[in-house]
Amino acid sequence: MKVKVLILIISLLSSCSNRFEKEKYPKDFFKVIQEGILIEKSYIFCSVVPEEVKYSYRDGTWIFKTVDNKRIAQGSYNKEIVTIDNYGGCSYSYVKNTVNIKEWKFWNDKGQRIEPTERLISMIKSGIFNHNKAANKVYN
Secondary structure: OHHHHHHHHHHHHHHHHHHOOOOOOOOOHHHOEEEEEEEEEEEEEOOOOOEEEEEEEEEEEEEEEOOOOOEEEEEEEEEEEEEEEEEOOEEEEEEEEEOOHHHOEEEOOOOOEOOOOHHHHHHHHOOOOOOOHHHHOOOO
16 A cells, blocks of 8 residues: 555656646756946945945846756846935935836747746846956947
8 A cells, every 4th residue: 555655646746747847947046158348336335434336237239058058048128327315424325226027028948939937037137247259248
C-alpha cells in the first residue's frame, strides 16, 4: 500500500512540473547583459550642510540579452522630472525612470516573440544594473 501511495505522489509531482513552461533564462539577473545609455547626474540636497547626491537613470532604448547573445527584451525607458519643494531648506529636482511594458518586446530562448512573464517585467523595472563596457553603447 505504501509503495502505491509513493508511486502516486511521484507521478503527480512529475505531471505537475511538466505542465508549466520553465523559463530558460538565467535566474541570476547579473548574468543578463543590459545594453543602453546610463546617465549619471547629481543634485544638491540642502540641509545644515549642503550635500551632493549622485544618481543615475536609463535613457532611450535598452536591450536585455543572455550571455549567449540571445535577445530577451528590448524597449525604451521614459523619463520623469521629480521636483521636491522646500525639503531640507531648498527645492531640488532629479530625473526618475518610468517604463510602459506595453511598449517593450520580449522573446523566448528560441527567438519567438512572447508575452512578458512576471520575472521579465520585474527585471525591466528593477534597478539592478550590470556595469559592463557595453552599458553605454548606443543602438539605433
